[in-house]
Every structure is written in structure tokens, then in C-alpha cells.
Amino acid sequence: MIEAIEKTIAGLLFFTRSASAVCLMASVLINFANIIGRYFFSVSIPWAEEIMLFLMVGCVFTGCCAVAWHGRQIKMDVLVSMLPPTLRHLLALLSELVMIATAVAVTVFALPVIANLWDFDERSQAANFPLVIPQAMVPIGYTLMALLVAIRLLISWRRGSAGAAGPAQH
Numbered sequence: 614m615i616e617a618i619e620k621t622i623a624g625l626l627f628f629t630r631s632a633s634a635v636c637l638m639a640s641v642l643i644n645f646a647n648i649i650g651r652y653f654f655s656v657s658i659p660w661a662e663e664i665m666l667f668l669m670v671g672c673v674f675t676g677c678c679a680v681a682w683h684g685r686q687i688k689m690d691v692l693v694s695m696l697p698p699t700l701r702h703l704l705a706l707l708s709e710l711v712m713i714a715t716a717v718a719v720t721v722f723a724l725p726v727i728a729n730l731w732d733f734d735e736r737s738q739a740a741n742f743p744l745v746i747p748q749a750m751v752p753i754g755y756t757l758m759a760l761l762v763a764i765r766l767l768i769s770w771r772r773g774s775a776g777a778a779g780p781a782q783h
Contacts, residue, residue, distance in 0.1 A: 615768055622764065626679050629757070633676035640668040660740035667737075667747040674754025681758040682765060686712070709762055716759035723752040 647661040680686055693704050729735075730745040737744060 615771060618764065618768065622682065622761065625757075626682060629675045629678040633672045636668040636672040636675065640665045640672070643668070660737075660742075663737045663740045663742065667742065670747045671750050674750040677754050678757045678761055681712075682761045684709075684762075684765065706766070709766055713759045713762055716755040716762075719755045720752040720759070723748070723755075727752065 643658070643661050643665050647658045651657040688708065693701055696704065727745060727749050730743075730748055735744040736742060
């Protein structure tokens with residue numbers, strides 16, 4: 614059962630990493646085209662900055678899934694690393710649980726905003742791009758992060774590993 618879950622997660626991570634890479638590459642290509650247009654033809658792309666910003670939002674909130682799965686998020690653990698192993702593991706578990714709670718809270722608070730953007734068909738100024746798409750990346754990314762961290766913790770607990778809150782070994 615655990616192997617099937619890990620295989621499904623591997624597929625999900627492949628998809629999210631690919632989406633993140635596509636967003637980053639598209640942003641770089643738009644920026645390159647804008648630079649060429651601006652410096653060689655004295656014409657810039659009016660919507661380039663907006664779309665590059667939206668692509669970076671997509672890149673971050675799809676790429677964060679792999680970071681959460683592997684437990685590689687930014688941590689302030691200088692003092693924690695000096696604690697005895699039992700206390701260190703308890704604080705690591707608490708940190709993961711706080712991350713899950715925060716991700717759930719952000720998702721809950723973001724959903725009404727997403728609904729309003731959808732209902733009113735809000736669009737960006739320069740590109741006339743639907744704002745619901747980049748804004749929806751926030752709760753999608755946070756939901757996936759919470760789910761992946763919870764699954765990682767449950768798998769670690771199920772296997773009875775000593776470092777239940779440590780990163781998954783993949």
C-alpha cells in the first residue's frame with residue numbers, strides 16, 4: 614500500500630516539477646523576447662512583465678510540492694540541532710504540524726478570494742489575463758504541500774522510523 618502511495622506521489626511530483634520548469638522556461642523566453650525587442654527594435658512587449666510575474670507564481674507554487682515532500686523547506690534549526698535527539702525529533706514534528714496548519718489556513722482564506730475573482734471575471738490590466746489562474750496557484754500549492762507533508766509523516770510513522778519528521782528518502 615505504501616509503495617503504491619509513493620508511486621502516485623512520484624507521478625504527482627514529476628507533474629509539478631515539469632509544470633514548474635515549463636513556467637520558468639516560458640518566463641525566461643518572454644523576458645528574452647522582450648529584451649531583444651526593446652534593445653534592437655525599440656519596442657517592448659506591453660504584457661510581458663505581468664505574464665512573467667504570473668509564470669513565476671506558477672513556478673513557485675508548483676515547485677514547492679517537491680520541497681515539502683522532501684522536507685527541504687527553509688528552517689531555523691541552529692539551536693534545534695544542538696538539542697538531544699528525542700527533543701529534536703519532537704520539535705521537527707511540531708514544525709511539520711505547524712506547516713500543515715498554516716497551509717490549511719492559507720487555503721481556507723484564499724478560497725473566497727478565488728471565488729470572487731472567478732465570479733467577477735477579474736483580469737490583469739496589460740495582458741487581459743484571468744487573475745483567477747495565478748491566484749488559484751496559491752491554494753493549490755499550499756493544499757498539495759499540506760497533503761504531501763501529512764502523507765510523509767504518516768508513512769514515516771507507519772514504517773516506525775526514528776526520524777518521523779525527517780525528509781522522505783527518494
